[in-house]
Amino acid sequence: MTTVDTNAARSSGGAGGNSLTYAIGLRCMRLALAAAAVIAAGYLMNNLFVWARDYPESWVMPISRYISAFFDWLGYKADFGLFTFRDLTRAVSQVLEWPLAFTEGLLVSGFGGVPLLPLPWVTVTLIFSLAGLLLGSWRLAAILLGCFTFLAVFGVWEPAMNTFSLVLVIVPFAALMGMAAGVVLAGAPRLERGLSPVLDVMQSTPHFAYLAPIVVLFGFGQVPALIATVIFAAPPMIRCTLVGLRSVSPELIECGRMAGCTKWQLLSKVRFPAAAATLLLGLNQVIMQTLAMVVIASLIGASGLGHDLLIALNSLKLGTALELGAAIVVLAVALDRLSLAASRYDPYKRGEQKRRRGILLFGVVLCAATVAAAPFADGLHLYPAAYTVTSAPFWDAVVIYVSDEWYDGLQAFKNFLLSYVLIPSRNALLWLPWPVVIALVAMTGYRIGGGKLAATVATLAAFPLITGFWVPTMITLYMIAMAVVVSILIGLPIGLLASRNERLSSFILLICDTLQTFPSFVYLIPVVMLFKVGDVAAITAVIAYATVPMIRYTNLGLRRVSAQTKEAAEAIGCTKRQLLWKVELPLALPEIMLGINQTIMMGLFMVAIAALVGTKDLGQQIARALSDGDTGRGLIAGLCIASLGITADRILRTWSRKRSEALGLTG
Amino acid sequence: MGNTAKISCRGLWKVFGPDPRGFLRQHGHTPGPGDYAATKHVGAVQDVSFDVLEGEILVIMGLSGSGKSTLIRCLTRLIEPTEGQLEFENRDLLQLSKREHIDLRRKKLGMVFQHFGLLPHRTTLENVAFPLEIQGVPQEERNACARKYLTLVGLDGKEDFYPRELSGGQKQRVGIARSLTTDPEIWFLDEPFSALDPLIRRELQDEFLKLQQSLRKTIIFITHDFSEALRLADRIAIMRDGRIVQLDTPEMIVARPADSYVAKFGADAPKEDVLSAGAIADPNLPDVLPAQHVRASQKLSEIIPQMLTDGESRVVLNRDNLPAGVLTKERLLSAVFRGN
Helix, strand or coil, X not given: CHHHHHHHHHHHHHHCHHHHHHXXXXXXXXXXXXXXXXXXXXXXXHHHCHHHHCCCHHHCCXXXXXXXXHHHHHHHHCECCCCEHHHHHHHHHXXXXXXXXXXXXHHHHCECCCCECCCCHHHHHHHHHHHHHHHXXXXXXXHXXXXXXXXXXXXXXXXXXXXXXXXXXHHHHHHHHHHHHHHHHHCCHHHHHHHHHHXXXXXXXXXXXXXXHHXXXXXXXXXXHXXXXXXXXXXXXXXXXXXXXXXXXXXXXXXXXXCCCCHHHHHHHHHHHHCHHHHHHHHHHHHXXXXXXXXXXXXXXXXXXXXXXXXXXHCCCHHHHHHHHHHHHHXXXXXXXXXXXHHHCCCCCCCHHHHHHHHHHHHHHHHHHHHHHHHHCHHHHCCCHXXXXXXHHHHHHHHHHHHHHHHHHHHHHHHHHHHHHHHHHHHHHXXXXXXHHHHHHHHHHHHHHHHHHXXXXXXXXXXXXXXXXXXXXXXXXXXXXXXXXXXXXHHHHHHHHHHHCHHHHHHHHHHHHHHHHCCHHHHHHHHHHHHCCCHHHXXXXXXXXXXXXXXXXXXXXXXXXXXXXXXXXXXXXXXXXXXXXXXXXXXXXXXXXXXXXXXXXHHXXXXXXXXXXXXXXXXXXXXXXXXXXXXXXXXXXHHHHHHHHHHHHHHHHHHHHHHHHHCCCCC | CCCXXXXXXXXXXXXXXXXXXXXXXXXXXXXXXXXXXXXCCEEEEEEEXXXXXXXXXXXXXXXXXXXXXXXXXXXXCCCCCCEEEEEECCEEHHHCCHHHHHHXXXXXXXXXXXXXXXXXXXXXXXXXXHHHHHCCCCHHHHHHHHHHHHHHCCCCCCCCCCXXXXXXXXXXXXXXXXXXXXXXXXXXXXXXXXXXXXXXXXXXXXXXXXXXXXXXXXXXXXXXXXXXXXXXXXXXXXXECCEEEEEECHHHHHHCCXXXXXXXXXXXXXXXXXXXXXXXXXXXXXXXXXXXXXXXXXXXXXXXXXXXXXXXCEEEECCCCCEEEEECHHXXXXXXXXXX
């Protein structure tokens, strides 16, 4: 790559357009040669060695079986003398049941023993609007008012509150655990370096894969869902705590130490307050992850919006599903905006104390009034069913219309894609013998990052092979590759447009922000409406979910190109087109690469979930493992997805870092 | 200024790298530049010894990378020195337990930082009261104390302001007040005025001197600005590559620089304000002494006007009113305009 780059630069500098076409021609030739070499190697291997074409069953390390056996043992037989592991999990469940019973009682069911009703919907809505007013502005208050009224009016208040009561228990748990771990790791750099890869794996293993082991250990139900979510949502908090604590200026810490702070005083009086903004940002991430996971955890028995959505999807009630999806989105937007406002909230503003006291007083009075009045006025308490509206029939009609009118067109499009693009590329990938694939990965790693990177990525790529998940992994790879290519084709031009125009950019970024708050599950609904089930549907869902970072990073990368460099290029006499191709894009490329990396990571998450709409890849393995209670298979399939993600991540990140260093963009 | 040493350090080393102690042992405490490079060690402070006398302002002057920041952090043990002795009031600082050291910091040391180091989430008053809060002083008491020091630095009425609402000069006043609330015996100032613009810097230097006249602290003051060092110091230690190359009074640094490196700083100094008649007089007395005299301690700026008007030489009298040398007009002019 690099040699060709310098060639191109040198020759186009020398003799203008002709040599540029020459350079491109050279590059194409090299590519063609490489492709021919790969095909030839593949052909030879396939014909010469049976073991290269199909990885022999006997070479598979039965790790997944060991894991299943281990979890079975842990779940049913493990005995620590005084208590069994089962007792332990039961105890944990019971401890967690308490707060959950409380929030559920508060928001949904009321408390049976003492005749207490749950909080009236008006009160909950008021609390949130006032919180919005306190932490943000009138606008935020209005948005929150709108969101919660939406939930009531569309008749999904109860499942929404069910979901919310889970979130309410999980978020403090996950945040505190994450913070505690973050503090410990921040003080132990060696431990942190050792655990960092573990965090990487945890954060790149799809939601889905966490469910199977939890089911074996804790069974089905609310509490297991809760535990799975806590485990899933804590890592971002750990990361944010680490970043936050590290970003505290060393001078502040010295100031604290010189004042004679003990370790604890330093933490509580200096480091935490100074890192508050980052910590709150972490909290926001925890909330969003929690919501996304809680919805998916309905697969193992979490009640609420996700549960209802799953039922609606299974019975193909697409209108209802869409409405429930919208409810999830509304809840997500509300929680996201509120927690973001909290991270930006400045309690130290002049006059803020007075304002705060006013709002709190007003809020307490109003809430007390609504709670007191609720038993006497039905509408206050539960939103009157007679006034709920539903758009489900409308959407059902749309679905029917779409399938009546567009069916042929869509079907033809789908079939065309399948038979001329998707299936051939899938078959091509599957045809490639595994030694060739691994060699390709290793070579890429070597060219970009040297021997160490090559060893890392080759090991990662071999993981699916030796665990016996090669074929589903290749299918996942093909789906993600297809989706990422399309995402790039869509995201790059949009990001480019956004970087040219302020108003357009703020509009596009607003849409990106909103799209990113949608829990991944929601993306499946419209896709199923259009394409039913199968690969096309899954890939479309991945594209819809994963294009956002591409847009974001392209925009960011182009905007970060230094104004001075651009001015210099313009002064030399670059046309707009030349400026873009010769100055801006090359300088933005490292950032854009990070965007592609992010797109791949998000795509892999979606691929796993897309198993619900019928694919044959790793996601499907996880889904089946979940229904069969096959822990090992689910976990290993999840780790295979993680290994794909981390391979891409290592390669792209290294490239991006080296490139920015070469361009002098770092520091 | 008493002559007892408040702090004294001997053979202080701070080496960064994979194995600092082993590195020092291996090279017999005389590693050369090549040794550092070869083993990826960096000698931030190398074999530094000096005393800080009670009540003096000792300025440590050096360019960036000379090790002055590391040195002050070794003295406060914000950074653990690699080797050496460090005594405070004849107690070995490096042997103190963690608890004892925290106590020492709470009661006896105060520090001002280059970028102020104010806690962004606390008001001016709370920032100044912070060291007392750490010690568990009740709120009433510590706020009263903090108010007193805020008045001292001229920040009356700014108690409820947050750091970002203050100008740079005001922020450093808060930093100064905070470092004084515990009435420390030793006052560390780490480039306290470097982040301020020139006019404010000058103003704060003057106030700092005024404060010191009444407080009489033992002060270690870090700067990279030679003219600041001249203005403030009782003694200046000039650092280069982790070593102290000269430790002397401002006048002697300018009049008798230890090497060409020190001389370069002195070249641009306002010599008429720094040098005194005694430092530049010709000690070889002629047979006939000039009729008029000056005192050895008089600064040149006091002498110049008369000498340039009448053009006569002067005899320089020492403390005992005995002739210590002669000052000709030529000698005076060459001292002021050409260095030595």
